[in-house]
Amino acid sequence: MTVTPDFLDGNAAAGDLEALFGTDMTVVSGRCRGCGEQMVLAQTHAYLDGPGMVLRCPGCDRVLLRLVRSPTEMWLDAGGLDYLKIPAPA
Amino acid sequence: MSWRMETACFGEWGHDMPIVSRGFHGRARETRHRLPPGQYETTDFPVLSAGPTPRVNPDEWEFTIRTETGTRHSWNWAEFTALPSQTPTVDLHCVTKWSKFDTEWQGVSLDVLLEDVETSADYALVHSYGDYTTNVPLEDLLDGKAWIAYRYDGEELAPEHGGPARLLVPHLYFWKSAKWVQRIQLLDEDERGFWENIGYHDYGDPWREQRYQGD
Ligand SMILES: [Zn+2]
Numbered sequence: 001m002t003v004t005p006d007f008l009d010g011n012a013a014a015g016d017l018e019a020l021f022g023t024d025m026t027v028v029s030g031r032c033r034g035c036g037e038q039m040v041l042a043q044t045h046a047y048l049d050g051p052g053m054v055l056r057c058p059g060c061d062r063v064l065l066r067l068v069r070s071p072t073e074m075w076l077d078a079g080g081l082d083y084l085k086i087p088a089p090a
Numbered sequence: 091m092s093w094r095m096e097t098a099c100f101g102e103w104g105h106d107m108p109i110v111s112r113g114f115h116g117r118a119r120e121t122r123h124r125l126p127p128g129q130y131e132t133t134d135f136p137v138l139s140a141g142p143t144p145r146v147n148p149d150e151w152e153f154t155i156r157t158e159t160g161t162r163h164s165w166n167w168a169e170f171t172a173l174p175s176q177t178p179t180v181d182l183h184c185v186t187k188w189s190k191f192d193t194e195w196q197g198v199s200l201d202v203l204l205e206d207v208e209t210s211a212d213y214a215l216v217h218s219y220g221d222y223t224t225n226v227p228l229e230d231l232l233d234g235k236a237w238i239a240y241r242y243d244g245e246e247l248a249p250e251h252g253g254p255a256r257l258l259v260p261h262l263y264f265w266k267s268a269k270w271v272q273r274i275q276l277l278d279e280d281e282r283g284f285w286e287n288i289g290y291h292d293y294g295d296p297w298r299e300q301r302y303q304g305d
């Protein structure tokens with residue numbers, strides 16, 4: 001029986017997020033809508049082996065961000081975050 | 091195309107008899123060609139999770155069906171495992187493209203659990219311990235098509251695979267077979283679950299390759 005670790009750190013989601021936002025998102029900060037914890041996305045708990053990407057809050061385990069890629073579309077839900085603070089393009 | 095086929099083989103009916111669903115209007119497939127389009131076979135049992143694995147003690151476990159009018163039907167672990175069970179052998183088809191043949195389960199048919207439940211609902215939203223949900227038409231839980239499974243391959247169902255108990259609805263993509271099942275809410279209107287509300291298909295028939303919304 002295969003046993004995989006529960007989660008990876010948010011760096012594991014870097015490639016997919018950068019493809020979408022065009023910048024290194026692991027250093028981007030955000031705040032959990034559930035518990036108020038502030039973090040950079042590298043600190044989130046990433047679940048990547050399922051049908052889509054799920055980033056959870058390291059403080060309360062709530063879903064912060066989900067990303068699904070179909071062959072033709074990307075679906076993004078960042079409803080678990082109050083905000084994402086992304087550096088402005090140079 | 092309005093045909094739909096089911097090649098999973100259940101319980102005592104044996105491995106060689108294809109089960110034809112009631113919606114069948116076309117020609118039969120041979121059981122040995124039972125890989126849905128776009129899938130590959132694996133002999134492994136990959137663990138896919140959208141969140142931390144809940145460890146639910148059977149002493150605290152409870153399973154509830156709540157009807158569209160609010161009536162609750164609940165079973166604790168002792169009551170649930172005392173219900174008549176079945177031992178389906180089924181094929182699993184994950185939307186991440188692996189399929190696994192001839193998996194052996196023990197569980198209680200939803201026909202048994204819904205027997206005394208009075209409802210005119212058309213839909214079900216399945217809730218897990220944790221925050222996972224998935225939507226399934228109620229008719230897809232009936233007529234020997236779905237179980238609440240609590241043993242796999244002769245053993246207690248491990249937490250990684252959804253133990254103490256998970257939904258098993260093998261004629262749909264495996265994300266519908268919610269791990270760590272806690273309750274089923276019956277609904278008049280369809281309500282999307284965790285993956286369905288971010289792009290995955292509401293129904294998820296592997297034979298029609300219904301992976302994403304619009305497929
Ligand atoms: Zn939080």
